[in-house]
Amino acid sequence: MPLVAALDPQSAFVQACYIVSFSLFIIGIRRGTHPTTARQGNMIAAAGMLIAVATTLALKGIGNWGLIAIGLVAGTIVGVVASRRVQMTAMPQMVALYNGLGGGAVALIAWAEFRHDLALGEAIPLDAFIPTLFSMVVGSISFWGSNIAFGKLQGLISGQPMKIPGQQVLNALLLAGIVAACIVLGLDHNSGPSQGLFIAVLIAAAILGNLFVLPIGGADMPVVISLLNAFTGLSAAAAGIALDNTVLIVAGTLVGSSGTILTTAMATAMNRSIGNILFAGFGATPTGGAATEERPVTSIGAQDAAIKLAYADSVVIVPGYGMAVAQAQHAVKEMADELGKKGVNVNYAIHPVAGRMPGHMNVLLAEADVPYEKLKEMDEVNPEMPHTDVAVVIGANDVTNPAAKDDPDSPIAGMPIIEVDEAQQVIVIKRSLSPGFAGIDNDLFYHEKTSMLFSDAKQAAADIAAEIENL
Amino acid sequence: MPLVAALDPQSAFVQACYIVSFSLFIIGIRRGTHPTTARQGNMIAAAGMLIAVATTLALKGIGNWGLIAIGLVAGTIVGVVASRRVQMTAMPQMVALYNGLGGGAVALIAWAEFRHDLALGEAIPLDAFIPTLFSMVVGSISFWGSNIAFGKLQGLISGQPMKIPGQQVLNALLLAGIVAACIVLGLDHNSGPSQGLFIAVLIAAAILGNLFVLPIGGADMPVVISLLNAFTGLSAAAAGIALDNTVLIVAGTLVGSSGTILTTAMATAMNRSIGNILFAGFGATPTGGAATEERPVTSIGAQDAAIKLAYADSVVIVPGYGMAVAQAQHAVKEMADELGKKGVNVNYAIHPVAGRMPGHMNVLLAEADVPYEKLKEMDEVNPEMPHTDVAVVIGANDVTNPAAKDDPDSPIAGMPIIEVDEAQQVIVIKRSLSPGFAGIDNDLFYHEKTSMLFSDAKQAAADIAAEIENL
Amino acid sequence: MPLITEITIFVLAAFVGFEVISKVPTTLHTPLMSQTNAIHGIVLLGGLIVVGLSNFWLDNLIGTIAIFFGTINIVGGFLVTDRMLGMFVRKPKKEEPAEKKTGDGEKE
């Protein structure tokens, strides 16, 4: 290689590069607080990454350029292709997969680090060994857990919670075993801890990662992924401690905080505790089996819906998970455009947990070029509801369910909702009367001011748009 | 001493105590973001301080308990007495004085540290020597500058900008001399740098601190103090680097950030640059000499004012520096109470730079027990102004001057103001037509809907309250 | 570096993380997740050190896989975040979307 600088890892210059690098990460995330600066922020963070990688490549003694090049080039190709190809609706899966890769890399590095320490033949200092064990265990859990989450979201594995009797006990025993084995390894730290035991722990952590996520319902995967994201971050920080690498410590900790905050935010918005999400097997993806369908509903066709909408003054669109499934965002935007041409004031009401990821709807609607100012938050839109002529619910369900306000025994009781039942009229677009993520019936559908348009969201939006144009 | 634990300064235990200590500082300041948690936050920060001090007292080799006790006891007595006696209106002075003490302590410690290094007779490592020099110079500037600021605010020194011809050049030369001497000291770092030169630098920095603040007008002192606060913080952080003390580094840096942010916030709220404040000699305290007094004004007595106010539906009180000078906050509160009894809705509009410190009015009104919710910020109150029956301006001037909006050549052009000229009627309480801090005339006084009540603020508020009661 | 110093850095970084990230609005949480995914690709550094300094086939294998994973994370993560965030920004150059926007945006 032409440019081998041979820097000492603990030299002030290398450390200074790492300081610049993590500062750029912080500034990058900081700029992510507003849509207009977020893209620039992302580039700043990427620049920080470039500096960190370049510095490391210039360290003294780094060789094996062939293998490094293979890893970097292959990774870049996969990364570029994947990022181009992925659908915006597939973001949750993508995040899960990437998170798993990160966790896997951490676990592998911990293993290699352990082998390196063993090879030195000396006592392994505990202040490096403990973080190594931690990053190995947590990274491995994160890898396997994220992959299961990916499988569930992608439909490779059933989204149903898979329960084995005594599940919780088994997990607890497994965790206890891992901790015990780590203690044994730690006690042996100056007389050559057994590599066999180490690999056994790696495998046990892998099993735990699987068992931990399998019993959680597919719809709860975003919370799980976010939690595993925090795990990956913390394991990276631990690896940084083991490797004496400040930028790893800081970057890992930032990711850890991010995962923690997002997990908490999602749980709060769903009015559930994290424990309930992880251990209650609640988030079953709806089986499609309808609930009590005896009560009468008002059904409506695309043409009537078009008339109602075109003669309204103000319309609020409430998108939900169904819009993501149907990939209906472009059709919805076109429908709104047609309404705009008729002089109707159209806004979008975005519930914080609509869809399956925080900010899911925002990303999809942004993809369809809906202006940012049109996306109203729940708190902003609810007071306006009584003055809204028509609320159009597109593939949303739980986030509009009045039971959250009215029925203290409902599983979603206390979750704040978009109060479409306060609007003058409501049109609900979904394929059937079947429940959403929470698996409960929605009184909204049987309300006298509600008309149901039973159809796929994309189809329905396109039909309505065409009808409006023909009016 | 009975309890001498003898801890190694670099031991993990001591470091852990310091981590706890600075974490408590951060949490303490964090809780200071809301009035209801701020007091608790202050106690948390104080607990952090206690831990840091206790840990340090338990370090190995610490002796000389008699002197330490003298310093601690004497300091505590002065601190307790001063904090009990000080008037809320005297806060700016108090902050200046305390800031000076901090800077002075840093400079003294740097000097002692230098003497200690000299006494060792070895080469002084540059990575301790440079921070020592920095903290000595900056601490000394901060000490003397803050004392001058204190003197100006307390009226011990004239508030007028004292200008010497060639001032700026002199300061620049002095600064260059200090830097040059520090470089000489640094170059000598392994052959025993001269203590004489060191003391000369200490003195030069003292002179620079004086010359730097003397030419700045008394009214600009809050900005200067805040800037010097940042200086003190940074010098403390530098001392921490020299002494290898993490809690000093973190605490000093926190104070440095705080000072920087407050300085910038004040400058922004006044729509002036920091350079302009420091070097333009702008902030002359008003001499009381009136401006163009030819234009007619409507004058009014306490009784008429009381009638106007008592029959209004909504009244907004706009306090300013004059209320602080007159210590009128309690009288104003009583006036508002009387109005409340008559069913008038009274609010207070607080401009961000009303008075002479950020948050100055809030502290005074809180002292008078005005409920927090009644204090409205500028952005909140301005849209309500057209629906306000009477705006009562009490000892405020610049922050209500319409010239900021209307006259692009005005020295305060662009400064956001409280738009009392949009209210239905305006009553201005001040002693004369003389200008405020910015030294410019205020068209508001000559406006047809303005009535001037020429009186001391406290007297006027008390008179109005009495009149309302008699109505 | 002593462990306690690394813990100092960890604690401070955690404070920074919590403060900064709690300012990110829900709207941008999905891009945030994928950006943090990219950032924890920083473990790539560990892989580089492992492979760069070792000569045994197993270590090389482990390390190369780690590099591969880490690079996918970084490259894929930043690019996909960029793609997402690009959608939040108005695109004045493309003619067609600008046309469309009139219908939805300007008729209020």
Place this chain on the structure above:
Amino acid sequence: MPLITEITIFVLAAFVGFEVISKVPTTLHTPLMSQTNAIHGIVLLGGLIVVGLSNFWLDNLIGTIAIFFGTINIVGGFLVTDRMLGMFVRKPKKEEPAEKKTGDGEKE
């Protein structure tokens, strides 16, 4: 501790400081100033070390003055901040102010 590590800590602390302090509302800026005054009284630690470890009169004198200054800062700063902040909190125990409040507060 190597200088560069201390700079690492400084940089992180600066990020924390800027994030945390920019959240403090103007209303509380005066108490904030006096609280930070108290916090930089932390230089007291330097004074303790100087006096605690020295035996020469001049160092003792310098150090004792520094301890004296630092203690005033800490004690006075925290107490005065507490006094100020106490004013922002409603005082339900005192009868008189509670009485008064009705006049101003409740009659809207």
